[in-house]
Amino acid sequence: MKIITGLIIIVSGAMIGCTVSKNVLFVDQLDLTQMESGWGENHINKSVDGNPLKIAGKTYERGIGTHAVSKFLINTGGTAVSFDALAGVDDENSKPGTVEFKILGDRKVLWSSGIMKQGDAAKSIHVSLKGIKKMAMLVTDGGDNINYDHADWINPRITYSQTAPMVSSVIQKEYYILTPVNNKPRINGASVVGANPNHDFIFRVPVTGKPPLKVSVKGLPSGLLYDSGNRSISGKAPAKGAYEFLVTAENAEGSVSKKITIRTDKGLSLTPPLGWNSWNCWGLSVDQKKVKAAADAMVSSGLADHGWTYINIDDGWEASERTMEGELLANEKFPDMKVLTNYVHSLGLKSGIYSSPGPQTCGGFQGSYQNELSDARTWAKWGIDYVKYDWCSYGQIAIDQSLPELKKPYELMRKMLDQADRDIVYSLCQYGMGKVWEWGAEVGGNLWRTTGDITDSWNSMAGIGFAQSKSSAFAKPGNWNDPDMLVVGQVGWGPSLHPSKLTPDEQYTHISLWALLASPLLIGCDMTQMDAFTLNLLTNDEVLEINQDALGKQAGLISEKDGIQIWMKPLSDGTMAVGVFNIGTADGTESFNWDDQPNAKKVTVTAEELALKTKFKVRDAWRQTDLGEFTGSFETNVPFHGVMLYRIITQ
Numbered sequence: 001m002k003i004i005t006g007l008i009i010i011v012s013g014a015m016i017g018c019t020v021s022k023n024v025l026f027v028d029q030l031d032l033t034q035m036e037s038g039w040g041e042n043h044i045n046k047s048v049d050g051n052p053l054k055i056a057g058k059t060y061e062r063g064i065g066t067h068a069v070s071k072f073l074i075n076t077g078g079t080a081v082s083f084d085a086l087a088g089v090d091d092e093n094s095k096p097g098t099v100e101f102k103i104l105g106d107r108k109v110l111w112s113s114g115i116m117k118q119g120d121a122a123k124s125i126h127v128s129l130k131g132i133k134k135m136a137m138l139v140t141d142g143g144d145n146i147n148y149d150h151a152d153w154i155n156p157r158i159t160y161s162q163t164a165p166m167v168s169s170v171i172q173k174e175y176y177i178l179t180p181v182n183n184k185p186r187i188n189g190a191s192v193v194g195a196n197p198n199h200d201f202i203f204r205v206p207v208t209g210k211p212p213l214k215v216s217v218k219g220l221p222s223g224l225l226y227d228s229g230n231r232s233i234s235g236k237a238p239a240k241g242a243y244e245f246l247v248t249a250e251n252a253e254g255s256v257s258k259k260i261t262i263r264t265d266k267g268l269s270l271t272p273p274l275g276w277n278s279w280n281c282w283g284l285s286v287d288q289k290k291v292k293a294a295a296d297a298m299v300s301s302g303l304a305d306h307g308w309t310y311i312n313i314d315d316g317w318e319a320s321e322r323t324m325e326g327e328l329l330a331n332e333k334f335p336d337m338k339v340l341t342n343y344v345h346s347l348g349l350k351s352g353i354y355s356s357p358g359p360q361t362c363g364g365f366q367g368s369y370q371n372e373l374s375d376a377r378t379w380a381k382w383g384i385d386y387v388k389y390d391w392c393s394y395g396q397i398a399i400d401q402s403l404p405e406l407k408k409p410y411e412l413m414r415k416m417l418d419q420a421d422r423d424i425v426y427s428l429c430q431y432g433m434g435k436v437w438e439w440g441a442e443v444g445g446n447l448w449r450t451t452g453d454i455t456d457s458w459n460s461m462a463g464i465g466f467a468q469s470k471s472s473a474f475a476k477p478g479n480w481n482d483p484d485m486l487v488v489g490q491v492g493w494g495p496s497l498h499p500s501k502l503t504p505d506e507q508y509t510h511i512s513l514w515a516l517l518a519s520p521l522l523i524g525c526d527m528t529q530m531d532a533f534t535l536n537l538l539t540n541d542e543v544l545e546i547n548q549d550a551l552g553k554q555a556g557l558i559s560e561k562d563g564i565q566i567w568m569k570p571l572s573d574g575t576m577a578v579g580v581f582n583i584g585t586a587d588g589t590e591s592f593n594w595d596d597q598p599n600a601k602k603v604t605v606t607a608e609e610l611a612l613k614t615k616f617k618v619r620d621a622w623r624q625t626d627l628g629e630f631t632g633s634f635e636t637n638v639p640f641h642g643v644m645l646y647r648i649i650t651q
């Protein structure tokens with residue numbers, strides 16, 4: 001296990017330019033990038049929406065505007081005397097939210113506001129911190145959900161017995177790497193690839209191993225050719241049927257072969273799409289240079305050799321005017337879409353784009369309303385391989401939210417894509433309305449978002465991920481539930497980025513859970529700035545294999561007790577993937593890393609839970625090591641907010 005230690009030094013500016021006592025440290029002087037908020041961005045002296053701080057009609061000058069669930073851990077080192085502040089729900093929202101403010105110290109709740117709602121006068125906090133080594137500020141969702149929970153801390157400050165320390169807080173985060181380096185040749189990715197007969201076909205063969213590496217491909221159907229330069233197979237897909245070909249990879253460490261099947265009788269996305277999307281990093285600031293850089297980085301980082309394929313442009317590429325003939329155009333940030341997609345294809349990768357069935361996209365750009373056929377043809381002409389179709393302003397067009405109205409725009413674009421003469425993966429985005437998982441396949445979607453937008457907080461990621469049981473039964477090859485894009489690495493919704501606020505353990509949970517859920521995996525970070533930890537998360541082939549399994553089953557929750565959840569995904573070779581997650585309990589004290597070692601929980605996984613009657617072998621998927629043979633049960637230690645991901649093999 002390799003350990004990269006990120007040392008976050010938080011410098012107190014308590015003495016700088018302040019008229020208050022030098023013994024007092026205002027929390028807004030600390031590095032608030034480490035403060036987690038359940039939605040939006042934290043602001044100093046402003047609400048989470050950027051307005052003056054206002055509670056129950058009273059405006060305050062100094063404080064921090066945040067959003068539930070909000071967390072901040074401060075290393076008080078045992079020398080602080082007290083914490084003081086006012087706290088309340090900000091007035092800015094038109095709908096009222098409810099929250100609970102808590103001050104924690106060394107694993108105990110020191111103060112709690114009780115449930116507070118919008119309009120309640122700010123509550124005054126004075127808490128003794130004597131002897132406390134670490135304190136935490138927590139805003140919970142008040143027991144309902146985080147909607148409209150805009151929360152303000154007013155004048156939050158820590159008083160010390162002497163001058164407030166210059167370095168007030170040193171919080172250590174261990175970005176530990178579990179993915180081993182594999183020098184042996186390995187052929188990665190899915191064992192089955194879907195395409196439609198006679199359409200343009202492109203497939204990059206994902207192979208890893210110590211260079212020099214020789215890759216050969218045998219038995220391709222006629223019409224397809226392998227190019228060893230970009231390791232891609234391209235040409236025209238064959239007539240309806242199943243075609244098996246053999247890939248062999250050799251290097252000084254050995255040789256390996258794998259059969260891959262091209263199916264032209266089952267549609268597209270026979271395993272969940274693997275790729276990148278611009279939204280979670282660049283938001284509306286996306287441009288051609290950034291997309292090209294992403295494509296280059298997907299290859300140069302090695303991600304493409306692990307099966308990552310799509311380079312998807314989200315909202316923000318569209319011009320405001322169409323041509324006289326009504327043809328959709330890209331804006332000035334994308335000088336030539338055709339040239340861009342050709343470039344992506346030249347790397348063996350695929351190109352994706354975004355639109356809305358409404359007149360406008362969510363970002364206020366041109367949508368496809370009443371231009372559906374023309375737009376589908378334009379995308380096909382550009383060489384687009386994937387379309388995300390986002391409801392947005394279609395709300396103004398739909399008569400109501402009945403099922404026929406919800407389905408209508410998606411059925412329409414399906415028909416138009418069918419006329420476009422190109423393999424285009426169809427991604428429905430309407431946030432789960434009308435239980436889309438029950439009819440997404442019927443309207444021709446290859447994937448459909450089951451939730452609202454994800455952010456890089458535990459509450460958002462876990463709130464979405466662990467609520468996916470509802471849709472499990474509907475996932476199958478060609479039709480996937482989409483719990484939204486990944487929030488690991490440098491994210492930010494553009495133009496400025498920050499490291500994901502998920503802890504390292506939470507990031508392992510995120511990737512493991514999405515793999516088990518057979519979710520589309522769309523990287524949401526700037527791939528030109530990936531560190532070793534992020535790359536480790538995205539290049540573990542045994543983890544990706546769970547996601548890409550050809551059986552196409554989505555994991556279900558098989559056990560839940562004392563803050564531990566076990567999820568199980570049956571795999572095509574008769575084995576199963578099992579994730580044991582430590583999601584913690586509700587009082588909030590567990591939400592913080594009080595010790596140098598993260599809180600871990602001992603868990604016994606029983607054969608009964610796994611419905612096993614015989615002996616079974618257990619393999620740790622992240623560490624890629626066999627743990628031995630067991631009967632009855634096996635034990636494991638699961639870090640707080642972390643996961644142990646296993647492959648269980650029966651005799």
Ligand code: GLA
Pocket residue numbers: 279314315361362363390429452453
């Ligand atoms: C919605 C979607 C996001 C993103 C934005 C673009 O919010 O859910 O994934 O596509 O629109 O404006």
